[in-house]
Amino acid sequence: MSADSHCHLNDPAFGEDRSEAAQRARDAGVGPILNIGYDPATSEAAIELAERHGDMYASVGLHPHHASMMSPQLAAEMENMVAHKKVVAIGETGLDYYRDRSPRDKQAESFKIQLALARKVDKPIVIHCRDAMEDCLALLRDEGIPKAGGVMHCFAGTEADAKAAMDIGLYISFAGNITYPKAQNLRDVIKTIPAHRILLETDAPYLSPQKKRGKRNEPAYLPMIVAMAAEARGVTEEDMGRVSVSNFNTLFLRGATASQGEITYKIRDSLYINVTRECTNECGFCVRFFSDTLQGHNLRIDHDPTAEEMIAGIGDPADHSEIVFCGYGEPTLRLDRIKEVARWVKERGGRTRLDTNGHGSHIAGHDIAPELVGLIDVVSVSLNAQDAGTYDEICLPLIPDAWIKVIAFIKSARDSGLDVTASVVPVPEKVDVEACRKLVEGDLGVKFRVRAYNLPG
Numbered sequence: 001m002s003a004d005s006h007c008h009l010n011d012p013a014f015g016e017d018r019s020e021a022a023q024r025a026r027d028a029g030v031g032p033i034l035n036i037g038y039d040p041a042t043s044e045a046a047i048e049l050a051e052r053h054g055d056m057y058a059s060v061g062l063h064p065h066h067a068s069m070m071s072p073q074l075a076a077e078m079e080n081m082v083a084h085k086k087v088v089a090i091g092e093t094g095l096d097y098y099r100d101r102s103p104r105d106k107q108a109e110s111f112k113i114q115l116a117l118a119r120k121v122d123k124p125i126v127i128h129c130r131d132a133m134e135d136c137l138a139l140l141r142d143e144g145i146p147k148a149g150g151v152m153h154c155f156a157g158t159e160a161d162a163k164a165a166m167d168i169g170l171y172i173s174f175a176g177n178i179t180y181p182k183a184q185n186l187r188d189v190i191k192t193i194p195a196h197r198i199l200l201e202t203d204a205p206y207l208s209p210q211k212k213r214g215k216r217n218e219p220a221y222l223p224m225i226v227a228m229a230a231e232a233r234g235v236t237e238e239d240m241g242r243v244s245v246s247n248f249n250t251l252f253l254r255g256a257t258a259s260q261g262e263i264t265y266k267i268r269d270s271l272y273i274n275v276t277r278e279c280t281n282e283c284g285f286c287v288r289f290f291s292d293t294l295q296g297h298n299l300r301i302d303h304d305p306t307a308e309e310m311i312a313g314i315g316d317p318a319d320h321s322e323i324v325f326c327g328y329g330e331p332t333l334r335l336d337r338i339k340e341v342a343r344w345v346k347e348r349g350g351r352t353r354l355d356t357n358g359h360g361s362h363i364a365g366h367d368i369a370p371e372l373v374g375l376i377d378v379v380s381v382s383l384n385a386q387d388a389g390t391y392d393e394i395c396l397p398l399i400p401d402a403w404i405k406v407i408a409f410i411k412s413a414r415d416s417g418l419d420v421t422a423s424v425v426p427v428p429e430k431v432d433v434e435a436c437r438k439l440v441e442g443d444l445g446v447k448f449r450v451r452a453y454n455l456p457g
Contacts, residue, residue: 001029001241001245002030002222002223002240003030003031003032003033003034004030004031004032004200004201004202005151005201005251006034006092006126006151006199006201006203007033007036007204007218008036008042008203008204009021009049009219010036010049011042011204013216021220024219025219025220029223030222032245032253033056033057034089034252035056035057036059036089036092036126036153037058037059037060038061038062040069040074043058043059043061046058046060047060051086056086057086057089058084058088059088059089059090059091060082061078061092061114061126062078062110063128064096064101064102064128067102067107067109075117082121088252089123089124090117091128092127092128093114093115093126094107094127094128095130096128096129096130097130097131098131112139115140115143115146116143118145119146122148124146124149125149125150127140129152129157130156133157133161137161137164137165141168145170148251149169150171151172151173151251153173154201156177156186171197172197172198174200174229175200175225176207176224178228179209179225179228180210190232195243196246196250196287198247199244200229200244202217202221203217204217205218223241238266243295243296246298247293247296260302261292261298261299262274262298263310263313267294267295269320270321270323270324271319271320271323271324272327273305273323273324273325274299274301274305275331275337275338276327276329276333277327278304278329278330279398280330280333280362280397281330281357281396281397281402282395282396283394283395288329294328299327299328300328307340307341307344310341314350316348317349317350318348318349323341323352324353325342325352330359330360332354332364333363335364339372343375346375351378352378353378354380358406358410359399359405362405369416369418370412372413373416377419379421380420380421380423381406381410381413381422382406382423383410383422384424384431385424385431385436386436387403390431391403393430394427394431420447422436422447422449423449424448425450426452
């Protein structure tokens with residue numbers, strides 16, 4: 001499944017086959033769908049569609065092209081429409097300097113009125129921004145967005161623009177133009193967006209994907225956008241579709257349909273085990289501090305799983321390229337359970353990996369590396385810094401002399417014959433990647449990996 005966060009089945013372009021288009025979307029595995037209002041008539045039509053279709057929701061808004069229509073009466077009418085239970089957002093609204101179909105001062109005025117409404121009712125704001133990024137971001141900073149957040153729809157800016165929008169509190173949504181041959185810049189940008197802040201959309205009937213250019217766009221074409229986004233980010237289409245649904249639910253449905261915390265979860269062809277909720281670090285870049293989800297999986301479990309629960313979630317180890325012990329915490333806090341499950345996996349011919357911060361020996365009170373031999377095939381250790389001072393600053397360890405103990409664990413794992421990779425997250429202006437590389441590959445003699453900052457999974 002994949003979620004279309006912005007389309008217009010409420011547009012007159014679907015006047016002759018609206019029901020059929022909705023069914024084609026379902027047949028293509030698309031849902032939920034948010035139909036966006038851009039004037040009073042299409043806002044009402046979006047609500048009517050939401051009433052008829054359980055997998056559809058509505059947004060009420062006035063597009064910048066129609067900003068000159070805004071009046072106190074229309075603002076009051078919009079507020080009445082927003083009260084409908086299936087209206088989940090305000091917009092689209094914003095600034096469009098490409099066509100300038102309304103005076104720019106009128107666009108800004110309409111934008112501010114809709115932002116105020118979104119803040120009042122605390123529903124997400126859906127933003128249209130074309131050739132107006134600087135003014136749009138400045139207005140958003142000055143006015144403020146609702147606590148519920150919002151989305152920069154059909155994003156066409158730079159990586160810096162996306163970061164600025166996310167700093168304000170917005171999601172970033174990518175449309176069919178990401179599939180265009182000359183849109184490598186957008187494919188580069190989507191690589192830099194944390195998975196929990198990405199949405200996908202068709203903007204149907206506009207912006208048909210490359211394979212359908214020249215034809216009317218429709219929600220059933222969303223899988224083409226999903227495929228390109230997945231290719232750009234180096235994940236599977238299943239991963240990308242799951243991300244789109246999870247983020248749609250989080251932003252527009254307030255997580256009401258989000259799944260419970262998952263004990264095992266698949267990313268690409270690896271199966272990960274969410275071993276524990278606890279950690280001996282409080283790394284400022286860790287996703288657990290700002291999201292419940294990782295690549296569309298809800299990892300906010302309500303208890304540390306038993307070995308039996310982990311095994312039940314694995315199924316047949318042969319179905320996965322590897323079984324990875326990790327989660328929203330430090331797995332070696334539960335070393336005995338890891339060993340029990342790893343033994344079960346190895347007896348069935350599976351391959352195992354441990355993702356750890358390297359504190360396991362301190363936690364256990366003795367060197368644990370020899371105990372992992374024969375149970376763990378690969379050990380990935382989060383070194384994260386070139387020296388103890390930097391490590392303490394960015395990882396905020398809860399144990400003393402943590403960096404020194406990580407180094408000792410890497411050496412012991414190496415000497416025990418384990419396949420060891422030491423990784424770093426290149427925190428800007430903090431981590432010296434080349435110094436880390438020299439330490440890992442030269443002094444420690446193990447493999448080195450750089451993990452993208454703020455892009456876990």
